[in-house]
Amino acid sequence: MNIIPSLVNKIKKRFNANLLNLHEPSLDKTDYKIVNKSLLEKEISTYGRYNHLFEKKISKYIGSNNVVSIINGTSALHLMMKMLGIGKNDEVLVQSLTYISSINSIIYNNAIPHFIEIDKNNLNVDVEKLDNYLKRITYQKNNLCYNKKTKKKIRYFLSVCINGLSANLLELQKILKKYNIKLIEDAAEGLGCFYNKKHLGLFGEGGVFSFNGNKIISTGGGGALYLKSKNLFKLSTKYATNCKIKKGFETEYFDTGYNYRMPSINASLGISQLSKLEKFIKNKQKIYKIYNEIFNDYDEFEILKPIKNLRSNYWLTNLRIKKLNKIKRNSLIKNFWDKKIFIRQIWKPIHMMNNFKHFPKMKLEVTEKTYYSTFSLPSSEFLINR
Numbered sequence: 001m002n003i004i005p006s007l008v009n010k011i012k013k014r015f016n017a018n019l020l021n022l023h024e025p026s027l028d029k030t031d032y033k034i035v036n037k038s039l040l041e042k043e044i045s046t047y048g049r050y051n052h053l054f055e056k057k058i059s060k061y062i063g064s065n066n067v068v069s070i071i072n073g074t075s076a077l078h079l080m081m082k083m084l085g086i087g088k089n090d091e092v093l094v095q096s097l098t099y100i101s102s103i104n105s106i107i108y109n110n111a112i113p114h115f116i117e118i119d120k121n122n123l124n125v126d127v128e129k130l131d132n133y134l135k136r137i138t139y140q141k142n143n144l145c146y147n148k149k150t151k152k153k154i155r156y157f158l159s160v161c162i163n164g165l166s167a168n169l170l171e172l173q174k175i176l177k178k179y180n181i182k183l184i185e186d187a188a189e190g191l192g193c194f195y196n197k198k199h200l201g202l203f204g205e206g207g208v209f210s211f212n213g214n215k216i217i218s219t220g221g222g223g224a225l226y227l228k229s230k231n232l233f234k235l236s237t238k239y240a241t242n243c244k245i246k247k248g249f250e251t252e253y254f255d256t257g258y259n260y261r262m263p264s265i266n267a268s269l270g271i272s273q274l275s276k277l278e279k280f281i282k283n284k285q286k287i288y289k290i291y292n293e294i295f296n297d298y299d300e301f302e303i304l305k306p307i308k309n310l311r312s313n314y315w316l317t318n319l320r321i322k323k324l325n326k327i328k329r330n331s332l333i334k335n336f337w338d339k340k341i342f343i344r345q346i347w348k349p350i351h352m353m354n355n356f357k358h359f360p361k362m363k364l365e366v367t368e369k370t371y372y373s374t375f376s377l378p379s380s381e382f383l384i385n386r
Contacts, residue, residue: 003298004335010294011341019340020378023316025218026280031272038268046071047241048264054271058209058224061274062191062199066226066233068240069262069270073188073210073223077105079240079260080184080206080225083232086111086156091147091360093181094158095125096349097367102160102186103350112152115351115361120370122307123318123346124167125159131175133362138179145179150360157181161190161200162347163316163376164216165306169195169203188223191216192281192313201226211266216280216315216381217273219266283384284314290384291317291377300327304374316376319343324373332375346374 012018043050051069059067070076086092088110094102096115106113116133119126138145138154145154157176159167173183183204187193190200191209201207207226211219225240227233238244243257288303295301300323306312321327329345336343349367350356 003300004332007294007298008336008339008341012339014290014294015378015383017383020342020383021380022342022344022376022378023214024380024382025213026276026381030275031269034268034272035265038265043264043268045265046259046261046263048267050264050267050271051262054219054262054267054274055224057271057274061277062202062226064199064202064226066228066230068225068233068237069267070208070223070225070240070260071262072221073186073208073212074101074105075240075258075260076208076210076223076225077101077186077188078108079236079258080208080227081105081109081111081156082239083227083236084156084184084205089152090156091150091152091154092156092158093130093154095160095367096351096361096364097123097162097347097370098160098186098350099188099347100350101188102158103356106158112150113350113356113359114147114154115349115359115364115367117362117364118367118370119167120320120366120374121304122165122167123162123304123370123374124165125157125172126366127167127171127175129362130172131178134175134179134181140180143180145181147360154179154181156184156205158184158186159204160186161188161193163189163318164193164312164314165304165318166190166193166195166200166310166312168307169200173203188212189215189315190313192277192311194311196309197311202228204228206232211270211273216284216313217270217277219262219270219273222262222266222270280381281313283381284379285312286384287379287381288314288317291319295319299323314379316379318346319375319377320370321373321375329372329375341378343378344376346371346376 091114185207187201188210211222240260304318
């Protein structure tokens with residue numbers, strides 16, 4: 001029996017909608033008002049008054065002052081790694097199940113991504129498998145970790161928050177410490193997520209956030225960079241502004257920098273959006289609970305839940321097919337899309353793409369199985385109010 005039509009009908013009925021896009025920004029008159037104000041004040045370029053205010057509010061929310069607003073999350077990742085000295089003699093441990101920016105940022109710095117296995121339940125690193133893997137393939141010299149085969153240093157692990165889920169970061173840090181590896185975080189999808197009451201992105205030496213048009217709050221395009229080191233944070237603000245220095249009436253540049261600062265008009269939208277973040281999270285949690293109620297009636301599916309002690313932002317609700325032999329993924333997608341419910345298959349693992357196959361990796365059986373069986377469900381915040 002084809003159960004998909006009944007599922008589609010239940011979802012449309014619960015959300016009172018004929019069209020469900022994956023995720024849309026939630027905008028109201030407060031957003032229009034502050035953006036219009038920035039236009040009237042000609043606060044539209046890089047870097048202005050609204051950046052200072054947005055950074056101050058973001059810093060207060062996440063619990064750290066070392067935050068700089070950046071033009072997008074990808075640029076923030078690139079700059080974070082640049083500041084931490086990641087380069088051509090380094091491998092960075094990172095999951096293959098991620099958006100391409102996580103991997104590109106490593107390559108931008110001439111380093112090598114080294115793909116690790118995930119836990120199917122939280123879409124993040126399998127900590128136990130990582131420990132066993134590092135025990136087998138690394139050695140220590142002068143308090144540094146090296147890959148036995150490539151002889152390259154493994155100094156950093158890039159943890160990626162997928163759709164508002166997280167690994168046990170405290171346990172991960174314990175494992176990494178055994179091998180002299182430091183933690184950095186791609187929390188592009190993790191704004192509003194707290195693990196053990198500490199915001200994601202603050203557990204390691206650096207972290208990044210994204211405020212792209214589809215994120216839980218949006219600045220149109222935009223991101224933010226956190227660095228644990230105060231000195232590196234200060235240096236990052238200079239590199240993000242083309243390494244510009246003033247000498248009298250002239251402008252000079254002390255190094256090759258990047259034009260990475262967020263425009264003030266984008267920051268103005270972020271101020272308004274951030275004021276509504278907790279409301280967004282509450283509504284998204286309600287959406288998550290509705291999906292749980294719907295899919296609990298079907299043995300073929302399950303909704304992924306946050307791990308213990310994680311206050312998730314529930315950015316996207318994640319659905320897994322438990323019986324792939326019974327429910328075919330392409331058929332599932334087509335049936336949903338035909339009815340204008342635009343579910344999305346989870347990111348295709350990067351190691352499965354031709355130009356990334358040559359990078360070092362663990363056995364990634366769970367990663368590949370998760371790709372074939374896991375989907376993101378429409379989760380726009382305003383669905384709950386229809």
